[in-house]
Amino acid sequence: MYCRNCGEQVDPNAKVCVKCGSETLKGKYYCNNCGQATDENASICSKCGIALKNVGSRSKMVAGLLGLFLGSLGVHRFYLGYIGIGILQIVVTIVTCGIGSLWGFIEGILILVGNFDKDFDGNNLAD
Known part of the structure; x- marks a missing residue:
């Protein structure tokens, strides 16, 4: 394995x-599979064909609609x-008799427009 x-x-x-x-899978200049120098915007290594972008399996659209x-x-x-x-949002919604539900609604909008782009593990959300 190579440092990105x-x-x-x-x-x-x-x-x-x-x-x-740096963290071993963070970075954008080298392929972590073969060590080949890559374009920083490349999504696939031109030498070995491995995916370079750290895209998770969670969808931005699904998260926003939820x-x-x-x-x-x-x-x-x-x-x-x-x-x-998530637990805190449930508690706030209950304590405020439903007014706290605006928090989740606003976050849904922010996810869809791109202000939230990573999950808990630091993986980018898939479009």
Whole structure:
């Protein structure tokens, strides 16, 4: 495995590159599979064909719609992996007799327009 930031070969179990100090899968200059220098906007390595973008399996559209329609229950936060905030949204909605449901509704809009783009694990949301 190679560091995506500096291209140095790293142990597959390493979380941080010892040469540059960045997280091993964070960065955009080298392929983590073959070490080939890549264009920073490339989504696939031209040498080995591996996907370079860290795109998760969670959808931005699904998260946004869950926020719009079920945001008062924090369902969109549970979907994105933010369990604690999801529970907090339920509590706020109950304590405020439903007024707190605006929080989830507004977050649903923000997800759809692109202000939220990562899940709890740091993966980009799929379009």
